[in-house]
Amino acid sequence: MIKRRLADWLPPILVFCAALGLWEFVVWRNAIPPYVLPSPSLIGRTLVADWGTLSGSMMVTLGTTFEALIAAVAGGVALALLFAQWRWVERSFFPFAVILQVTPIVAIAPLLLVYLEPGTAVLVCAFVVAFFPILSNTALGLAATDHNLVDLFELYHASRFQQLMLLRLPAALPYFLGGLRIAGGLALIGAIVAEIAAGSAGQGAGLAYRIVEAGFRLNIPRMFAALALISVTGILIFVFFSALSWLLLSRWHDSARERGG
Template identity: 75%
Template sequence: MSEPRRRAATRSLMDIALPILVFLGAIGLWEAVVRLNDIQPYLLPAPSLIAQTIVKDWPLLSGSLWVTVKITFSALLLAIAGGVLLAVLFSQWKWVERSFFPFAVILQVTPIVAIAPLLLVYLDAQNAVLVCAFIVAFFPILSNTVIGLASADRSLVELFQLYRASRWRQLTLLRLPSALPYFLGGLKIGGGLALIGAIVAEIAAGSAGQGTGLAFRIAEAGYRLNIPRMFAALVLISVTGIAIFLFFSGLSQLLLGRWHDSERDHET
């Protein structure tokens, strides 16, 4: 292995190992503080007790985890389909963008915690949670894709026009490849926001006694003062969010790593 590659491999290993070591140190400090101060589980459970609770309550928590993950990815898929389609329409016909983009902005700036109880009036709990997750994931994908489609090199656009390329050929051969990095950036944001939207809506549904996801388990455990289960469900939510981010970061690296500067810089 050449010296530059060896240095890059060492740097990559350190980039992975350092956050893990810091995280493990924080967990160890948390465990020590709880044990040395004899803090009761109903105030602050130790990490070891949270891990035991996850194992003990796994049959209950795993079902709720599956509900939350299924709704999150269903909403994300709908947001991808709707956001990309609408972004393409915006890029092709400016009057469509001027007509409908303000509605997307209104949905984005309206707090989802205010929308969720209203949706529960008109929809069943599962569909209300799905719509909430879709709303918060939709705008980042839409706006990033719109910016990406408009970011195509002006010289290349003029070259396509010079050769009288159709709008369809400009879109497929120039604008969509130019928009890919922006779309993947919006996807990383939208994936996390879809989970947040699902959790917020599940809390609202849980308050109405209609939820089944992890947020409902948190609310249920809070009513019963089962604090270790609350933390266990919160850990599963955090792990899910981290997994979503890492998945889309890996996808971005896979699709862009060989040709786009935003990912190539990570390899040097």
């Protein structure tokens, strides 16, 4: 079992290390200056040296992402519930949700920055992109309830509230979690885009601002270090929601079933 785990993990790790090694070698062999392309080792050293600033910024970006996600979950689920109860609400409000979804966030961010404080604008941008997947997936899940089970609840004179709590919400959970996983990644993108558009400095500066700032100063290694941290943040968010999904669904839903073997 452990042997097989190792065999599964070893190739991607080796390939990743080889790619870094090649990068390092190319930089060293051609004596590329660090302000053009820093080597991985230099990026690593920068990451350690600038950890104080960068880790603070990472927490800011993570915080924004999660605050936006919480708002998106609250709003998306609430609206999906209203959709499920009244068709006219769905017909009236769905177009707005679609417009928000299809308009690129890069185009909305400057406008939001006009009306809102930078910190709030960043939060709203992340919220706008995270909201739609939650809303549409939850609405789909609520509508996809097994109609025989609905009949069964009716046979036993279940109240609307019972039907919601014991049937519709659990049935929608896998859809909701799928939406949440997408929304997690999108919220980070929304936050980064808004941070870059805002270019705000000072205490509330996130990782994207560090990139902009380092770019102004031609501190290329630091740009790469911040970029690496953004990737790590994205991976952390993805892993977190995948784990959450597995935790909640593994006992009963096919999507979480172990594959192969």
